[in-house]
């Protein structure tokens with residue numbers, strides 16, 4: 001018995017050694033420099049960081065270059081920033097995004113505070129920012145460029161000379177390094193310290209107008225707006241999303257037909273039909289139009305949609321109840337959402353080309 005198990009463990013040790021040895025000869029995608037701490041503004045929770053991609057000042061700088069680089073698209077016309085533009089709080093202001101292959105099916109969500117989300121995309125088909133990053137590059141509707149071509153184009157650009165070596169130890173350009181650098185830059189896109197945060201978490205009772213403070217109460221009250229059932233507000237911080245998927249009836253047609261099945265696409269669970277990830281409401285006054293299909297043009301239209309209980313359908317979320325909101329309640333809710341406009345962190349615009 002003893003003999004047999006030690007043979008097994010010896011064999012396993014050998015396999016492990018080979019595996020580790022094999023890894024060592026591959027290009028490492030882990031940043032090499034000293035990890036930096038990213039400042040978290042008032043109202044946001046501590047920032048989760050992946051162990052295998054600690055952000056460094058060099059990987060963040062590289063990610064910023066890549067985020068604004070149109071060479072990641074097939075005809076050099078689109079960068080990540082074309083659809084996630086810092087001037088519109090990292091959205092594109094369009095109903096549906098326009099990529100190289102035509103219209104995307106969905107509205108571009110903001111990338112701000114996405115570092116906190118347990119799922120990426122409206123349907124949650126990626127889990128991490130690293131995993132998400134490669135997808136728009138190769139997507140035929142979006143940037144439409146095979147990954148090996150992107151890697152070659154980036155490697156050929158003189159602007160990146162030395163940057164991969166500084167961030168990752170060697171000059172090699174790999175998809176993994178591109179993903180890691182993009183994700184690290186995106187982790188710096190934190191927005192908080194809004195009027196709401198100063199009121200709720202900073203003890204400044206004057207930060208909200210009277211109407212906004214009333215709107216906050218409607219937002220939180222389960223018997224009034226019931227908004228915080230999904231757009232979470234916690235004792236010490238608020239992401240205004242539970243990170244989960246709900247069917248609000250947005251996008252449902254006659255006979256319960258969904259032009260976009262949302263979360264169901266990923267899980268194939270019937271009750272997930274028409275469910276989409278709760279979006280954050282931070283900076284929402286600046287990110288119109290709204291919903292996964294960009295159908296609602298103003299915050300007033302959104303509030304009226306909820307006041308009607310959403311659109312009824314077979315899979316409507318139980319928290320989507322008919323709520324009674326009078327005219328003042330509705331105005332107050334809109335005013336409250338306007339108090340969620342936060343600060344922009346420094347160094348998130350297009351990088352200086354000369355550097």
Ligand code: HEC
Pocket residue numbers: 067072078079080081082083084097098099100104106107108109110111114117119120121122123129132133134136137141142143182
């Ligand atoms: C053509 C426009 C377009 C381009 C270019 C684009 N995106 Fe997006 N992005 C979108 C749309 C639309 C979605 C939502 C798609 C969905 O949910 O199916 C999205 C979703 C995301 C999300 C998920 C956010 C969330 O809350 O779920 C992240 C992160 C993101 N993009 C980052 C990037 C990065 C990094 C790049 C560049 C490599 C990029 N995007 C390029 C349009 C674009």
Ligand code: HEC
Pocket residue numbers: 219225226227228229230231245246247248250251276277278279280281284287289290291292293299302303306307317319320333
């Ligand atoms: C059952 C969960 C739930 C409740 C309750 C809820 N929401 Fe939402 N909210 C969502 C989901 C999910 C979406 C995205 C729906 C879609 O695009 O199909 C959304 C979208 C929004 C948007 C659009 C944001 C954007 O960037 O497109 C706003 C604004 C909003 N909700 C405000 C509110 C307000 C105000 C209330 C209360 C009156 C409320 N929500 C109640 C889950 C909820």
